[in-house]
Amino acid sequence: MKKLLLTASLLSLVAFSFISCNKKTTADSTESVQHVSSRTIKIGYAQVGHEAAWRDANTTSFKTTFTPENGYELLFVDADGNQEVQIAAIRDFIAQNVDYIIVAPVVESGWDAVLKEAKAAAIPVILSDRQMKVSDESLYLCWVGGNFLKEGRDGVKWLESYLENKNLGSEDINIVDLQGTIGASAQVGRTKGIEEGIKAHPNWNLIAQKSGDFRTDGGKKAMKEIIKEVGIEKINVLFAENDDMALGAIEAIKESGKKPGEDIIIITFDAGHEAFVRMIAGEINCACECNPLHGPRVAEIINTLENGGTVDKIQYVDEAVFDQSNAAAIMPTRLY
Numbered sequence: 001m002k003k004l005l006l007t008a009s010l011l012s013l014v015a016f017s018f019i020s021c022n023k024k025t026t027a028d029s030t031e032s033v034q035h036v037s038s039r040t041i042k043i044g045y046a047q048v049g050h051e052a053a054w055r056d057a058n059t060t061s062f063k064t065t066f067t068p069e070n071g072y073e074l075l076f077v078d079a080d081g082n083q084e085v086q087i088a089a090i091r092d093f094i095a096q097n098v099d100y101i102i103v104a105p106v107v108e109s110g111w112d113a114v115l116k117e118a119k120a121a122a123i124p125v126i127l128s129d130r131q132m133k134v135s136d137e138s139l140y141l142c143w144v145g146g147n148f149l150k151e152g153r154d155g156v157k158w159l160e161s162y163l164e165n166k167n168l169g170s171e172d173i174n175i176v177d178l179q180g181t182i183g184a185s186a187q188v189g190r191t192k193g194i195e196e197g198i199k200a201h202p203n204w205n206l207i208a209q210k211s212g213d214f215r216t217d218g219g220k221k222a223m224k225e226i227i228k229e230v231g232i233e234k235i236n237v238l239f240a241e242n243d244d245m246a247l248g249a250i251e252a253i254k255e256s257g258k259k260p261g262e263d264i265i266i267i268t269f270d271a272g273h274e275a276f277v278r279m280i281a282g283e284i285n286c287a288c289e290c291n292p293l294h295g296p297r298v299a300e301i302i303n304t305l306e307n308g309g310t311v312d313k314i315q316y317v318d319e320a321v322f323d324q325s326n327a328a329a330i331m332p333t334r335l336y
């Protein structure tokens with residue numbers, strides 16, 4: 001297995017048929033951000049925090065979309081990964097009588113009570129990025145974000161093709177899953193994706209699964225612990241549920257004397273700028289996209305509503321898969 005993995009960098013030049021390089025990778029039009037009504041629209045956005053580069057890009061997308069020039073007043077709260085702070089922020093938005101509440105929920109459960117308060121105040125709630133599990137779907141108006149389960153399955157499909165192309169399809173493959181914040185949709189979907197993949201392949205073994213909380217330091221710490229527990233020699237594949245944790249884990253792998261991307265196949269999620277840099281450097285093998293640029297999408301939804309229109313309840317955004325075979329060509333077109 002190890003010997004064959006050493007040929008990874010050469011074989012990575014092979015393009016995988018399901019990778020959609022020509023796909024429009026950003027829904028980033030700014031055409032619809034300026035709303036048509038004459039009043040200033042007051043928005044409250046309860047953001048998860050600032051745990052990852054993805055999150056910073058998402059925050060920037062909202063702050064540059066919901067501006068006074070575009071006809072908006074934005075109340076922005078960074079909850080630093082704390083659901084209680086988000087709940088308090090939503091209550092404050094209700095007290096300030098905002099026109100719309102936007103939430104990127106830290107975790108999926110525990111929202112019913114505060115959403116009922118927003119409903120009683122007749123303030124529409126739009127979910128962005130992660131989803132919520134609620135007792136009554138009418139408690140929120142709609143959701144827009146990435147399809148996390150599909151992202152996880154895309155990572156599995158990429159691994160299947162990669163191993164097949166190296167005649168490793170029937171080898172024993174030991175996989176480590178670095179999970180995101182437990183209970184967050186992005187973790188739930190991506191973990192389900194890899195667990196399904198492991199079930200479907202009797203020769204794939206999940207040898208460790210640990211949360212790094214979507215952070216670089218969390219990824220490094222979790223990876224160091226895993227290396228200590230199972231031994232670096234045993235690890236063939238790292239499935240890192242976001243770029244930032246992959247970057248931390250790469251440090252831990254290097255400190256153990258191994259070459260990330262060669263000795264250990266690395267699949268990551270988000271496909272931000274640094275993931276492209278590392279794919280080109282040969283340290284990350286595959287990056288499954290999660291697009292953070294939701295500001296214009298949410299503005300479009302609000303515009304439609306302001307004009308008396310209706311919107312789809314669930315709105316998935318297009319996302320692609322990239323690897324070392326196309327990273328250099330694609331990188332100049334990326335916006336985050």
Ligand code: AHR
Pocket residue numbers: 051052053054055129130186214241242243244269270290
């Ligand atoms: O919910 C989206 C996820 O949140 C991104 O993958 C991750 O980087 C962020 O923390």
